[in-house]
Amino acid sequence: MHSLSDFAFARVLNEDPVLKTISLLGTLPSPTDAVAAHQPAILIIEKTHFTSQSSDSNITRRISNLDSTGSNDIYFWWNAILATGQLSDPDLKMTVIYPATDAHVSKYSRQERKMITETPEIYRTLILPWIEAQPKSRIQWVHNILSGLKERENVLFRDNDPDTGFIVLPDSKWDKRTMSSLYLLAISQRDDVRSLRDLTTNHLPMLKNIRDKILAMVPERFPGVASDEVRLFVHYHPSYYHFHVHITYVTAQVPGSTVGQSHLLDTIIDNIENIDPAYYSKASIRYALGVNHPVYELISGAASADRRESL
Structure with missing residues (x-):
């Protein structure tokens, strides 16, 4: 470059x-x-x-x-x-994104945010087909990291188990030196989990493995940061559709850590384990989304069509 x-x-x-x-x-x-x-x-x-x-x-x-x-x-x-x-x-x-696509320009542009509700039916009929239509090239950088082709020097932890394994590396938003703004990323080795919606009881071993090993690894790797000072959460919708968990210092103010986008990993595990094994495929999920996001266009377009049909 x-x-x-x-x-x-x-x-x-x-x-x-x-x-x-x-x-x-x-x-x-x-x-x-x-x-x-x-x-x-x-x-x-x-x-x-x-x-x-x-x-x-x-x-x-x-x-x-x-x-x-x-x-x-x-x-x-x-x-x-x-x-x-x-x-x-x-x-x-x-950070430089180059060459930047129209999707990147839309993502980083100023935009209004709205609270919207995604029902299971909306997900199955509108959102899932859109996710499945995304070109594989959009997450090629993820596979480059998992395979060791790129960013090998940044990997802090690696578990190569194909079902429950993951890697941990610093998030690009962290300066890699200030512990009060600690921000790491755990990326699953599995490529069949795109988001929160795919999680079932079959994924509990993976979710628990990520939680337990991160809570043990962070205090060891970063002395002074205790396990009860680590926050683990998942975004919905995520910025890319390959399952990953965000890891931050508990008081760090980072984008996407607020209600309306983040879901605590412990809560996800509890919902699947104690409420319903298929909780996230059945739940209506309400979240904040920028109006430039394609998912917002899909849902708002469907809502407008429903209103026209009811007239």
């Missing part, structure tokens, strides 16, 4: 003042054809967390150009600029 100096800015897709992120759409030259037109690229920039080392010593030495914005009694406020730091203590974390 070309350097970021070749990135030609087009427009801002989204910015989040709480998460301190901004997503930019632009172009980069073709990596294979020097005379070809530039291809779409998305640049995601995130302000990193302050490390304890920075907070204790270096951070105040790097502050420059203080601008007072007000004061009241014992409180004083400033805007400031940080002088250039070192790669060992970076200020920004960046």
Whole structure:
């Protein structure tokens, strides 16, 4: 890939003042054809967390150009600029998606979110056919990791059992240094579980294996993080349809960890084990979804058709 100096800015897709992120759409030259037109690229920039080392010593030495914005009694406020730091203590974390597809542009663009209800019938008749129609190439990167072709150096844990096994690696949103924002990903070795909807009592050994081994592995791999400080959850809908579990520090504020998208792994296990072996194929699931998501279009389109038929 070309350097970021070749990135030609087009427009801002989204910015989040709480998460301190901004997503930019632009172009980069073709990596294979020097005379070809530039291809779409998305640049995601995130302000990193302050490390304890920075907070204790270096951070105040790097502050420059203080601008007072007000004061009241014992409180004083400033805007400031940080002088250039070192790669060992970076200020920004960046991700590039290249070449970016229309689906990527839609995903990272600012959009309204709506609460919608997906019934089992809607899933079977509308959502499942759409999932099954997705090209295999969209999750080729997952199979590259599982087979050891890519990111071998990032794998923190590997269980190769074809039925219950999984691998663990850092999530791309983690800076790999700040424990209070710890964010890992467990990816199942199985390729027959696409999402929450596929889970049945037959998958309990896999789910329990993931839970138990992660809760043992994280404190060992990351001293200072206890097993009761680890949060395990699954997204529905997930960003890609190959079963995976999100692993975060319990207080970490990460995208998708709120009600309306995340389902705790322990709750999933309990629902299948104690309520109904096929709980997730029978349940109506209510969740928040961006209006640009294809699933939202499918469900809202079906609802509009039903309203027209009732008139």
